Amino acid sequence: MDRVRWLALPLVFLLLSGGIAAAAVTEAEQATAAHVLNRLGYGPRPGEVERVAAQGVPSWIRAQLQPEGLPDAAAQAAVAKLTHLQLTPAALVTAYHEQRNQAQKANAAKATEGEPMQATRPRTAQDDPLRSVVAQALGELQYAKLTRAVRSERQLEEVLVDFWFNHFNVDVRKQAVRATVVTYEQDTIRPHVFGRFRDLLGATAQSPAMLVYLDNARSSRERELTDRERARQRQAGAKTMGPDGEAAAPAARPRKGGLNENYGRELLELHTLGVDGGYTQRDVQEVARVFTGWTVDPRDGRFVFRERMHDPKPKTVLGTKIKGGGQAEGERVLDLLATHPATARHLATKLCQRFVADTPPAALVERVAAEFRASDGDLRRTYAALFASPEFLGPEYRGAKTKSPFEFLASALRATGATLVEVPPRAGRPPVHAVEAGLVFGRGAERIAALPRRTALMHLVEMGQPLYAWGPPTGFPEDSSHWVNAGALVARLNFALALTGGQVADCRVEPGPLLRGADTDEPASVITTLGRTVLGKEPGENTRRIVLAQLEESAGGEATPINSRKALALLLGAPEFQRR
Numbered sequence: 001m002d003r004v005r006w007l008a009l010p011l012v013f014l015l016l017s018g019g020i021a022a023a024a025v026t027e028a029e030q031a032t033a034a035h036v037l038n039r040l041g042y043g044p045r046p047g048e049v050e051r052v053a054a055q056g057v058p059s060w061i062r063a064q065l066q067p068e069g070l071p072d073a074a075a076q077a078a079v080a081k082l083t084h085l086q087l088t089p090a091a092l093v094t095a096y097h098e099q100r101n102q103a104q105k106a107n108a109a110k111a112t113e114g115e116p117m118q119a120t121r122p123r124t125a126q127d128d129p130l131r132s133v134v135a136q137a138l139g140e141l142q143y144a145k146l147t148r149a150v151r152s153e154r155q156l157e158e159v160l161v162d163f164w165f166n167h168f169n170v171d172v173r174k175q176a177v178r179a180t181v182v183t184y185e186q187d188t189i190r191p192h193v194f195g196r197f198r199d200l201l202g203a204t205a206q207s208p209a210m211l212v213y214l215d216n217a218r219s220s221r222e223r224e225l226t227d228r229e230r231a232r233q234r235q236a237g238a239k240t241m242g243p244d245g246e247a248a249a250p251a252a253r254p255r256k257g258g259l260n261e262n263y264g265r266e267l268l269e270l271h272t273l274g275v276d277g278g279y280t281q282r283d284v285q286e287v288a289r290v291f292t293g294w295t296v297d298p299r300d301g302r303f304v305f306r307e308r309m310h311d312p313k314p315k316t317v318l319g320t321k322i323k324g325g326g327q328a329e330g331e332r333v334l335d336l337l338a339t340h341p342a343t344a345r346h347l348a349t350k351l352c353q354r355f356v357a358d359t360p361p362a363a364l365v366e367r368v369a370a371e372f373r374a375s376d377g378d379l380r381r382t383y384a385a386l387f388a389s390p391e392f393l394g395p396e397y398r399g400a401k402t403k404s405p406f407e408f409l410a411s412a413l414r415a416t417g418a419t420l421v422e423v424p425p426r427a428g429r430p431p432v433h434a435v436e437a438g439l440v441f442g443r444g445a446e447r448i449a450a451l452p453r454r455t456a457l458m459h460l461v462e463m464g465q466p467l468y469a470w471g472p473p474t475g476f477p478e479d480s481s482h483w484v485n486a487g488a489l490v491a492r493l494n495f496a497l498a499l500t501g502g503q504v505a506d507c508r509v510e511p512g513p514l515l516r517g518a519d520t521d522e523p524a525s526v527i528t529t530l531g532r533t534v535l536g537k538e539p540g541e542n543t544r545r546i547v548l549a550q551l552e553e554s555a556g557g558e559a560t561p562i563n564s565r566k567a568l569a570l571l572l573g574a575p576e577f578q579r580r
Contacts, residue, residue, distance in 0.1 A: 031536070042414055065380055072153045085144060157193065170209045200379070220309035221259070261284055270474060273346060274345065348382075367389065401579065418499065456504055459491075464491070
């Protein structure tokens with residue numbers, strides 16, 4: 001495998017240098033279908049390019065814009081088996097707090113006994129964080145995302161859930177976000193991706209995951225402590241002592257709380273107006289004051305507005321006076337931001353970057369922004385305007401973007417007709433989805449080293465995109481240049497070799513059906529047929545030459561059967577497949 005990897009590096013360097021041109025196609029309709037399947041979905045499955053071309057690309061796009069009309073039984077049935085995703089938010093939050101309390105007690109006991117605070121192995125199965133309810137729920141959420149991307153007929157919906165989660169990014173590695181991320185994707189993001197932007201914005205503003213991630217849950221006006229709080233401080237030994245050992249009278253009543261600007265800043269800079277949206281630091285502070293009191297009930301992990309934390313004084317946001325009105329102040333600001341022209345322009349730019357090019361044409365951005373404004377933020381109408389644009393289908397933008405690691409992984413599974421299978425639990429070891437989740441937190445590496453084969457999501461971490469675990473609020477980079485480097489592309493080729501070689505634990509690939517119509521005794525015929533299936537077109541001359549050389553090298557000059565699995569892996573590693 002190592003020899004194949006290094007001999008195939010010319011494919012990597014071709015992509016890095018941009019030295020491969022799109023191969024000429026003989027069927028314009030099929031080329032358009034392949035392009036649309038790669039942009040509005042996670043790539044074509046075997047035979048899907050022909051089916052979409054026969055249906056008509058406009059008809060397929062209209063159906064994708066109305067996903068509720070598309071039967072999706074297979075994906076839904078697969079996700080329904082993931083039982084931890086059915087737990088209530090309260091159950092997950094309770095489990096998180098119980099696990100944290102147990103960990104604190106265990107660490108305290110270790111400190112008393114002089115042991116290291118972090119042991120290499122848990123003492124009992126109950127101490128193992130990879131066996132926790134929260135870890136299993138996160139692992140199942142990751143697997144559900146992959147399952148839907150690969151199996152769902154509602155491809156555009158899955159791409160949009162990914163897009164909007166990234167736009168309103170949260171990181172599961174921060175505190176209780178890990179206990180609330182399931183409901184964040186399932187109940188906050190997913191139901192709103194075809195609705196009005198204002199509704200999506202409001203749902204994220206009240207999401208416990210967002211409130212914890214951007215610290216708004218603890219943002220409050222500075223206030224005097226209540227008598228009960230002062231009593232608790234005294235009971236905890238938090239009183240000020242005078243020089244004679246007596247309690248000294250404080251100079252002023254102690255105060256609690258404080259403004260946190262994180263959510264206010266990202267609401268303006270990332271979620272709505274954009275970095276050049278015309279707001280000031282004063283606006284950030286005023287918005288932060290508006291959202292004081294928007295917090296999380298620790299008992300059940302749900303949104304709650306607490307009047308005692310809220311700053312009731314009047315504010316001014318973007319020149320608009322906001323009267324003191326409790327929670328209604330926040331709703332008023334969300335209304336203001338959702339309808340602001342800068343928001344329309346910012347969102348249009350991001351949509352065009354996702355679906356057209358890293359640097360989209362200014363005229364296209366303006367047309368999409370105009371539709372957003374005219375439709376009062378109707379996202380379905382905004383998407384339709386973008387997908388109907390000549391730029392979206394323009395040949396100059398086809399293959400203009402490099403797939404992210406997740407896009408590559410999902411499209412590789414779809415292109416090869418791979419079957420996702422459950423990995424049976426091993427005696428004495430945590431469930432595999434919990435181990436996958438543990439990788440996000442830097443745990444479980446020793447367990448993976450002991451596995452005979454890794455799962456697809458384990459490979460995804462190696463490719464540099466652990467799901468739900470991007471620290472900055474910007475979300476995973478949309479700019480293709482972030483994903484184009486030699487190390488990352490070699491990791492992709494390693495995955496392709498493992499996938500086609502039967503070495504990915506939860507995936508099965510059979511090249512036979514992909515070779516229908518090929519002369520399996522002729523390498524050129526095998527390469528052409530596999531290329532048409534996985535690339536949606538014939539491979540370019542450079543790719544064809546490199547794959548052919550690899551097949552000849554592996555044959556060693558002898559009359560041996562063509563290694564179709566190796567050919568398939570090399571085509572998945574080719575520049576044509578890395579682009580969308």
